Amino acid sequence: MRRRIIVLGSTGSIGKNCLDVVRANKNLFKVVGLSAQSNDGELAAQIAEFKPEKVALSNEPSWRRLRSAAPRRVGVLAGDSGPVELVETLKADVVVAAITGGAGLASVFAAVKKGIRVAIANKEPLVMAGGMIMSAAKKHGSTIAPIDSEHSAIWQCLHKERPDRVARLILTASGGPFLGMTKRQLAGVTPAQALRHPRWKMGRKITVDSSTMMNKGLEVIEARWLFDVPAKKIEVVVHPQSIVHSMVEFVDSSVMAQLGLPDMRVPIAYALSAPDRWPSRLRRLSVAEMGRLDFMPPDLKRFPCLSLAYEAVEKGGAAPIRLNAANEVAVEAFLGGRIGYADIPRVIAKTLGRNGPLKIGGLEGIMEADAAARETARGCL
Numbered sequence: 001m002r003r004r005i006i007v008l009g010s011t012g013s014i015g016k017n018c019l020d021v022v023r024a025n026k027n028l029f030k031v032v033g034l035s036a037q038s039n040d041g042e043l044a045a046q047i048a049e050f051k052p053e054k055v056a057l058s059n060e061p062s063w064r065r066l067r068s069a070a071p072r073r074v075g076v077l078a079g080d081s082g083p084v085e086l087v088e089t090l091k092a093d094v095v096v097a098a099i100t101g102g103a104g105l106a107s108v109f110a111a112v113k114k115g116i117r118v119a120i121a122n123k124e125p126l127v128m129a130g131g132m133i134m135s136a137a138k139k140h141g142s143t144i145a146p147i148d149s150e151h152s153a154i155w156q157c158l159h160k161e162r163p164d165r166v167a168r169l170i171l172t173a174s175g176g177p178f179l180g181m182t183k184r185q186l187a188g189v190t191p192a193q194a195l196r197h198p199r200w201k202m203g204r205k206i207t208v209d210s211s212t213m214m215n216k217g218l219e220v221i222e223a224r225w226l227f228d229v230p231a232k233k234i235e236v237v238v239h240p241q242s243i244v245h246s247m248v249e250f251v252d253s254s255v256m257a258q259l260g261l262p263d264m265r266v267p268i269a270y271a272l273s274a275p276d277r278w279p280s281r282l283r284r285l286s287v288a289e290m291g292r293l294d295f296m297p298p299d300l301k302r303f304p305c306l307s308l309a310y311e312a313v314e315k316g317g318a319a320p321i322r323l324n325a326a327n328e329v330a331v332e333a334f335l336g337g338r339i340g341y342a343d344i345p346r347v348i349a350k351t352l353g354r355n356g357p358l359k360i361g362g363l364e365g366i367m368e369a370d371a372a373a374r375e376t377a378r379g380c381l
C-alpha cells in the first residue's frame with residue numbers, strides 16, 4: 001500500500017524538492033493534499049501530475065483562478081485555514097510541513113494531534129512552540145521527523161543511542177555568503193547580495209537568515225526541543241563546505257558525524273523513510289575529491305543574531321517567539337529596502353529587550369505573543 005502524503009508549502013523550494021523525492025518513489029507514495037500561498041500556476045501543474053484529492057491556496061485572487069482551472073474532482077480550499085483543513089479532513093500517513101514562517105504552526109499541531117508523522121522543514125513551529133509540539137507528539141504517538149539537514153544529521157547520529165549518553169550536539173553552519181566580511185562591509189550588504197547563498201538553494205527568507213546566522217540560531221532552538229538537549233550543550237561550528245551536516249558527541253568522547261553533498265532531497269527522503277533508507281540516484285560524495293574540510297568557531301561579534309538566539313532560548317517562554325517574530329519583521333523590511341542589513345539584529349535585540357510576559361499558554365497564547373512581538377518589532381524599524 002502506498003503511503004498517503006500531504007505536502008504543505010508545495011510550491012516552495014522544500015515542497016518542490018519533496019515532490020521530486022515522491023516522483024522518484026512513485027510506488028511508495030500517493031499525494032493526497034497540496035497547499036501553497038499564491039502560486040496557482042505551479043500548483044495547477046502539480047495537480048495535473050500528482051492528482052491530489054484536495055488542495056489549498058491562501059491568496060484569494062490565486063484561489064479564484066485555480067478554482068476555475070482545476071479539474072472538478074479536486075477540492076480547492078481557500079484562506080489561511082486551508083492547510084489545517086487539509087490535515088484535518090484528509091486521511092494521510094505523512095504531512096510535510098514546509099510553510100515558511102509562523103503561518104505553518106497551526107497545521108503542524110493539527111497533524112501532531114492526528115498522530116501522524118510530521119516531516120518538518122519549517123523551523124518556526126519548533127522555535128515558537130517546541131515544548132508543546134514535542135509533548136503533544138508523545139501523547140498522540142506522532143513522530144516529528146526533521147528535514148532540516150543539520151537536524152536530520154543529528155537524528156541519524158542519535159539513532160538507537162540512549163539520551164543520557166549524549167554529551168553535546170555540534171551544529172555545523174556554512175557561515176553564509178559574508179563569512180569573511182568586516183563589520184563595516186556587513187553594514188552595506190544589499191538584499192541582492194544577501195539572497196545569493198554559496199551552498200544551498202533555498203527560499204528568500206531562509207537565505208537571508210542564513211547570511212545573518214539567525215538561521216543557525218533558530219536551528220539551535222529547534223534542536224533543543226527536537227532532541228531534548230539544553231542549549232548550553234549545543235555548539236555551533238562554521239564549516240564552509242557544508243559536507244558534514246552536523247555531529248553528536250557522546251559521553252565516552254566519541255563523535256559521530258553525518259556527511260553528504262548538500263542536497264535537500266537527501267534529508268527529505270530520510271524524513272519520509274526513516275528508520276528505513278531508500279536507494280537514490282542522487283550524486284555521491286567523494287571525500288577523496290573533497291580533499292579537505294574546514295571548521296572554525298563562529299564570530300558572534302560580526303554575527304550577533306546567533307547570540308540573540310542563545311539569549312532567547314536561555315530566557316525561555318515567549319522569548320524565542322519574540323526573537324522569531326522580530327526576525328521575520330526585520331528581514332521583510334530589509335528585503336523591501338526599508339532598513340539596512342545591520343538593522344536586522346538591532347530590531348531583534350530591541351524587541352527582545354522590551355518587557356512583556358514570558359509565560360505562554362496554549363496555541364492561542366503563542367499566537368498572541370507572536371502578534372504582540374511583531375507589533376513591537378514594527379515600532380523598532
Ligand code: MG
Nearest residue numbers: 148149150219
Ligand atoms: Mg539547516
